Amino acid sequence: MYEIKFAEDVSKDLEELKAFKRKEILDRIDEELLNEPTRETRNKKILADVEPPWPFKEPLRELRVGEYRVFYDVDVAESQVSFERSGISLPTGPQRRSYESNEYQRL
DSSP states (O other), rough: OEEEOOOHHHHHHHHHHEEEEEEEHHHHHHHSSOOTTSOOOEEEEEETOOOOOOOSSSSSEEEEETTTTEEEEEEEEEEEEEEEEEEEEETTHHHHHHHHHHHSOOO
C-alpha cells in the first residue's frame, strides 16, 4: 500500500470544492492510487511530451475524475504517491470557444 501526500496548493484547491465533489475526488484517489498507482487505466495515464510549469518527477501522471485532473508523482522505492498540482480541464466543442472568449465562466 502506498502513502498519499498532498502539497499545500492541492489541499487548498480541494478545500475550495463543494463537499460532494471533494469526496468524489478523494474516494477516487483511494480507489485508483493506494495499491497500484503506476498501472495505467482509462482514468490514469502518463502524459508524454508535456512540460508542466511546476517541478515534477518523470513521468508526469494524471488521474481523471470527471472534469477534474489531478497530477501526481509516484516514488516506488518509498511507496509514496504525492500530489503537486490539480486542475480543471477546459470544455470541448462550442463551449470551449466561449470559454476562451470569456463569455462562459467555469469553476
